[in-house]
Amino acid sequence: MKIIIRFATYEVAAELYDTPTGRSIYQMLPIQQNVNTWGEEIYFPVSVCPPLESDASAAVTVGDLAFWPKLPAFCIFFGPTPASSDENPVAASPVNIFGRLTTIEPEKLKKIPIGENVKVLRAGQS
Numbered sequence: 001m002k003i004i005i006r007f008a009t010y011e012v013a014a015e016l017y018d019t020p021t022g023r024s025i026y027q028m029l030p031i032q033q034n035v036n037t038w039g040e041e042i043y044f045p046v047s048v049c050p051p052l053e054s055d056a057s058a059a060v061t062v063g064d065l066a067f068w069p070k071l072p073a074f075c076i077f078f079g080p081t082p083a084s085s086d087e088n089p090v091a092a093s094p095v096n097i098f099g100r101l102t103t104i105e106p107e108k109l110k111k112i113p114i115g116e117n118v119k120v121l122r123a124g125q126s
Contacts (some may be wrong), residue, residue, distance in 0.1 A: 001026045002078070002123035003099070005076070007035075007116055010108045013123065014065055016099040016122060021067045024048045025074065025098055031120040035112060040079025042112055045071050056094040058083065062106065065099035066091060078106040 001016040003026070016022040025031075025048065049072045061064055066075045070093060078101075083090040089123035114120075 001099075003029065004121045004123055005101075005123075006119045006121065010105075010112065012105070012108075013102040014099050015102060016065070017097075019053065019096070019098055021050045021053060021096040022098040024050045025067065026122065029120055031074065031118075033118055034115050035118050037112070037114055039081035039084065039089070039090070040106065041072070041075055041077050041081050041091075041111065042071040042109060042118075043068065043075040044118055046074045048072065050096065051101045052094055052108060053096045056096050058091040058094050060089050060091055060095065060097060061067050062089060063101040063104040064089075064097050065101070066095035066097045068092070076101070076109065077100050078104065078109040 035044045060077045064077045077089040081089050
């Protein structure tokens with residue numbers, strides 16, 4: 001399931017995994033929200049709330065897309081977060097990893113300001 005994540009000045013492709021969370025997110029697209037950041041993580045609220053999956057974890061890698069049930073939120077990890085002890089991102093609490101960025105450009109994601117609008121679309125939607 002291919003998607004596009006579109007910011008005002010940057011667009012990136014991603015692929016969603018065929019998991020319950022990946023399918024839930026894909027079914028609700030398009031999403032349009034304003035973003036927040038937490039270290040080198042961009043996140044924004046979503047209106048689905050799938051349960052934590054059996055492999056949910058706070059351990060994530062650069063480029064992971066994850067669902068955080070506490071907001072609930074769509075999260076994009078691209079570097080260390082306040083919970084990190086090294087250069088690897090760590091979620092605030094367990095998340096469902098449901099996809100991955102196709103291209104990982106942390107320097108571009110670092111420039112996305114809090115409050116910027118993001119639109120997440122199925123590939124081929126406008």
